[in-house]
Amino acid sequence: MSPxxxxxxxxxxxxxxxxxxxxxSKNIIHAVLYFLLALLATAGIFLQxxxxxxxxxxILVYAGAITVLILFVVMLTISxxxxxxVFGQTGIVGPAIAAVSFFAIMAAVVSRSTFTxxxxxxxxxxxxxxxxxxGMELYVEYLLPFEIAAFLLLxxxxxxxxxxxxxxxxxx
Amino acid sequence: MPLESYLLLxxxxxxxxxxxxxxxxxxxxxxxxxxxxxxxxxxxxxxxSNFITPLTMKGQIFSIFVIVVAACEVxxxxxxxxxxxxxxxxxxxxxYNLLKG
Numbered sequence: 001m002s003p004x005x006x007x008x009x010x011x012x013x014x015x016x017x018x019x020x021x022x023x024x025s026k027n028i029i030h031a032v033l034y035f036l037l038a039l040l041a042t043a044g045i046f047l048q049x050x051x052x053x054x055x056x057x058x059i060l061v062y063a064g065a066i067t068v069l070i071l072f073v074v075m076l077t078i079s080x081x082x083x084x085x086v087f088g089q090t091g092i093v094g095p096a097i098a099a100v101s102f103f104a105i106m107a108a109v110v111s112r113s114t115f116t117x118x119x120x121x122x123x124x125x126x127x128x129x130x131x132x133x134x135g136m137e138l139y140v141e142y143l144l145p146f147e148i149a150a151f152l153l154l155x156x157x158x159x160x161x162x163x164x165x166x167x168x169x170x171x172x
Numbered sequence: 173m174p175l176e177s178y179l180l181l182x183x184x185x186x187x188x189x190x191x192x193x194x195x196x197x198x199x200x201x202x203x204x205x206x207x208x209x210x211x212x213x214x215x216x217x218x219x220x221s222n223f224i225t226p227l228t229m230k231g232q233i234f235s236i237f238v239i240v241v242a243a244c245e246v247x248x249x250x251x252x253x254x255x256x257x258x259x260x261x262x263x264x265x266x267x268y269n270l271l272k273g
Binding site: 008019022028035039054061062073086089090091094099103116138156159160161164166 | 173175176177178179180181183184185186187188189190191192194195196197198200201203204207208211214215218219220221222223224225226227228229232233235236237239240241242243244245246247248250251252253254255257258263264265266
């Protein structure tokens with residue numbers, strides 16, 4: 001087994017195992033930490049796919065920002081008597097059928113498809129992709145979507161502050 | 173590794189997220205399950221980027237925007253979760269049954 005394959009198997013085992021532990025853990029803080037572990041292992045998958053910038057962004061955004069934010073909210077809203085039930089009243093049979101059939105359909109589709117690189121891009125197969133290249137693509141070719149995404153972040157920030165302020169929340 | 177194994181990993185992570193979003197009791201964990209599904213999409217996009225368009229890296233560009241939208245979604249979602257908690261003193265989605273009639 002080549003090192004490449006070994007790394008893939010270890011990382012994907014980490015992603016799937018911590019995803020499953022995220023589903024079944026009773027303590028909500030443990031669930032959040034398992035979620036973080038799944039995302040960090042995904043960052044390793046990104047490194048293996050020659051996307052170092054995305055791996056760094058994944059760690060910065062998810063580990064640095066989102067998980068800390070979620071842990072703050074968990075601690076703000078933690079209940080006095082910790083509920084041990086993990087799943088809601090929908091039960092687990094229906095969701096399990098949905099998830100398993102989705103995976104089965106995707107596996108069937110993937111196993112019947114053949115993927116070939118675009119004819120214009122076969123030259124890049126073994127080429128090392130650099131962050132500089134990605135930056136050129138992002139700021140030259142995709143400048144307008146980039147600006148729109150920045151504006152979307154601003155809108156989300158303002159809206160989150162407005163909602164969380166909860167003006168007139170005692171009117172319930 | 174071939175492209176197919178990455179796609180299967182993405183499908184498995186998406187299925188885990190789907191199961192969590194449909195079955196979890198806590199509103200915060202439902203939000204996290206949706207994040208897991210977005211993350212599965214990112215795995216697929218970057219795998220396609222690496223195998224189909226290795227020169228222009230279109231998938232990587234797209235997944236940057238997916239991460240931006242995921243960050244927006246978490247920010248707004250947590251604000252809504254805080255507001256819900258302030259109104260009902262609980263985060264269990266089963267308790268939000270005001271519209272049941």
